[in-house]
Each structure stands twice: as structure tokens, then as C-alpha cells.
Amino acid sequence: MTRNNAELRPMKLLTLVSEGIIEDQLLRDLRQQGINGYTAWEVHGEGHKGHRRQEWEDHNIRLEILLSDELLSKVLKFLKENYFPYYAMTFWVQDVESWS
Numbered sequence: 001m002t003r004n005n006a007e008l009r010p011m012k013l014l015t016l017v018s019e020g021i022i023e024d025q026l027l028r029d030l031r032q033q034g035i036n037g038y039t040a041w042e043v044h045g046e047g048h049k050g051h052r053r054q055e056w057e058d059h060n061i062r063l064e065i066l067l068s069d070e071l072l073s074k075v076l077k078f079l080k081e082n083y084f085p086y087y088a089m090t091f092w093v094q095d096v097e098s099w100s
Helices: 020-032 069-082
Strands: 009-018 039-043 061-069 089-099
Touching: 009 020, 009 069, 020 039, 020 061, 020 069, 061 069, 069 089
Parallel strands: none
Antiparallel strands: 009 061, 009 089, 039 061
């Protein structure tokens, strides 16, 4: 498909915020689950799990990943089993359309 024939496709946008110290391992694991692209930022903030003071502690990361319904289910199952019990992590999912 060329860019001239590209169409909007329904996708899911997974936004994940977690501890920066696990970034490398998390990205390796996500690739093994089938993720082939993401956008990442270093972030800081405050929530029900407390305030991260960036100058004293490692940073937090925010990942945004576009994926299909099927891949989303696989990734969330993996994260719930392997990351959520052990690390400060939150996520949300949005319905989006991706031009590709």
C-alpha cells in the first residue's frame, strides 16, 4: 500500500506509565509479545501511588503503543501477570484511527 492509498484504520492506543528503571526490560518484553513500534517519554507526576521527585529518584516513563484488539489482549495479559504485581504501573486504552 502506498501512502497515496492509505486509509484510516481502527486501532487501540495503549498508554502505559511505569517506573523508568524497568524501561529496557519492559521494551524487550513488549517486542517479544509482538510490539514493533512505540513512542516513549520520561515523565514525572503525582497520583494515588505517590509523588515521584525526579531529582532524587529514577524517572517514570510513558509509552504509547498503537495495536490491534488481539495484540492488546495478549499484551495486557502479559503485563498483568509479569509486571503489575511487582512495579508501579498504570495504563489506559483509547479507540483511535491510524493513518498508514
